[in-house]
Amino acid sequence: MLVYGQIFCTTMEEQIPSSTPTQPIEQPQMPPALQGITPEMLEAMKARAREEAIRMTILQQQQQVAHQEEAPVAPRPSIPVFQPPQPQVIYLRRNLTVAELIIVFAIACGLVTGTQAAWNFASNHLPRIEIKAR
DSSP states (O other): OEEETTEEEOOHHHHSOOSSOOOOOOOOOOOGGGTTOOHHHHHHHHHHHHHHHHHHHHHHHHHHHHHHHHSOOOOOOSSOOOOOOOOOOOOOOOOOOHHHHHHHHHHHHHHHHHHHHHHHHHHHTGGGOOOOOO
16 A cells, blocks of 8 residues: 555555465475485486497498498599679569650651651752852
């Protein structure tokens, strides 16, 4: 309960009792088979298991070495061949932007107008040119 001036404040836990009664925490019981094992016996079992694991590991390593010696050795090429990595080309298809469309339209208009102007010059002005000899 907290006191601020003359006002008493209590928490929810103090006002309402718990719906579940508190139970004392029990220590875990060892199984009956392990109750007769002393710490010395436990250390002896650990040492025996460690020695057995080391023996099995050494045996597996010796078997692997024996298998490697029995396997035929593949001949190695005397000169290593260098193969450059193949480039990976990816083609993407996309729509033209507005700026690209304007440029294409301007080039097309320029080509059409230029072709018409060149044809007009060639057909109207070239026949009128006279060459005068002195």
